[in-house]
Each structure stands twice: as structure tokens, then as C-alpha cells.
Amino acid sequence: MARFNPYLNFNGNTEEAFNFYKSVFGGEFVMVQRFKEMQQTPGMGQVSEEDANKILHIALPLSKNTILMGTDALESMGQRLVVGNNFYLSVSTDTKEQADQFFKALSDGGLVEMPMDITFWGAYYGSLTDKFGIQWQISYDKNYSE
Incomplete structure (x- = not known):
């Protein structure tokens, strides 16, 4: 795989x-x-x-x-960084507590887009942009973690 x-x-x-x-x-x-x-x-x-x-x-x-x-x-090497909004890094955690830990730490100094909560699809989920402009999705779904 x-x-x-x-x-x-x-x-x-x-x-x-x-x-x-x-x-x-x-x-x-x-x-x-x-x-x-x-x-x-x-x-x-x-x-x-x-x-x-x-x-x-x-x-x-x-x-x-x-x-x-x-x-x-x-x-100086001809590279030009353009911070975009065209991606998220998605992290699936093993526990709800770990999801909360990562979300809290990553959102420090950043911008919360969607606070951690149970979603319509049943996962515990939140999204944010960290202080470096990287977008994250944090998710815990007991159906996929066990």
C-alpha cells in the first residue's frame, strides 16, 4: 500500500x-x-x-x-513560497483525548475554523489553521479507531 x-x-x-x-x-x-x-x-x-x-x-x-x-x-535559489488554502493535513487519532490534545496545541496562536465536536457523520472533529498558516483537520472516529 x-x-x-x-x-x-x-x-x-x-x-x-x-x-x-x-x-x-x-x-x-x-x-x-x-x-x-x-x-x-x-x-x-x-x-x-x-x-x-x-x-x-x-x-x-x-x-x-x-x-x-x-x-x-x-x-535566492529562485523559489517563491505562496501560502495557499488548497490543502489540510488530516490527523486521525486513536482516542478522543488525543484529538483534544492535538487540537488544543495546534490551535495555540492560530485560528479555529471549527471547534472539536461530534459531526453529522458521527466523528469527533475540528479544523483550524495553525500559527504557521498550515490547515489541519483533527478527527477521532471510534468506528475506525478500534
Whole structure:
């Protein structure tokens, strides 16, 4: 079966964002690469001193099948970050308490779109945009969790 891993782009604050996500979900980073490491690879070009310590790639396992990954989009390399509203990261939890924990932590400093509550489809669900502009759907459904 295919695995789907969200990959997030940030405008220079990937490390801050991922430390926040680590504080919410726990775990340890399995990979942290900085742009200065890329310069040691032939043909990969140079990055400015200002961008050298920014994140090239970071990975935080969320479960045995899902890894949250991210990078800093560098204008100096021709990248342009456009924060959009065309996606959510959907998290299905094992318990109602875990859903509340994640929702509370992720909504700190963010904007709640729909507070956690029982939905018409029977799940305990809420949605929000965190302080980094990432949209989340948090859901607990005992029919799928047991």
C-alpha cells in the first residue's frame, strides 16, 4: 500500500515550525539537513551565508506509516513560497483525548475554523489553521479507531 507523507514548504522558519510540531506530536527527527550541507555536493551550487543554516530537508515520523517532511523555500535559489488554502493535513487519532490534545496545541496562536465536536457523520472533529498558516483537520472516529 502507498504511504502518503505531507511535505511542507516554509519561508525561512521550517526549523521553528518543526520544533513546534515535535512538541505537539512527540518523536524525534529522523533527518535534518541544512542548505550548507548541499554545497558539499558537486554540481549543487552555492547558497548565501544568510541561507546556509536554513533547512534543506527535515523529517518527523508521526506514526509508523507517516512522516511529516519540510523545507525552507529560498528566494535566492529562485523559489517563491505562496501560502495557499488548497490543502489540510488530516490527523486521525486513536482516542478522543488525543484529538483534544492535538487540537488544543495546534490551535495555540492560530485560528479555529471549527471547534472539536461530534459531526453529522458521527466523528469527533475540528479544523483550524495553525500559527504557521498550515490547515489541519483533527478527527477521532471510534468506528475506525478500534
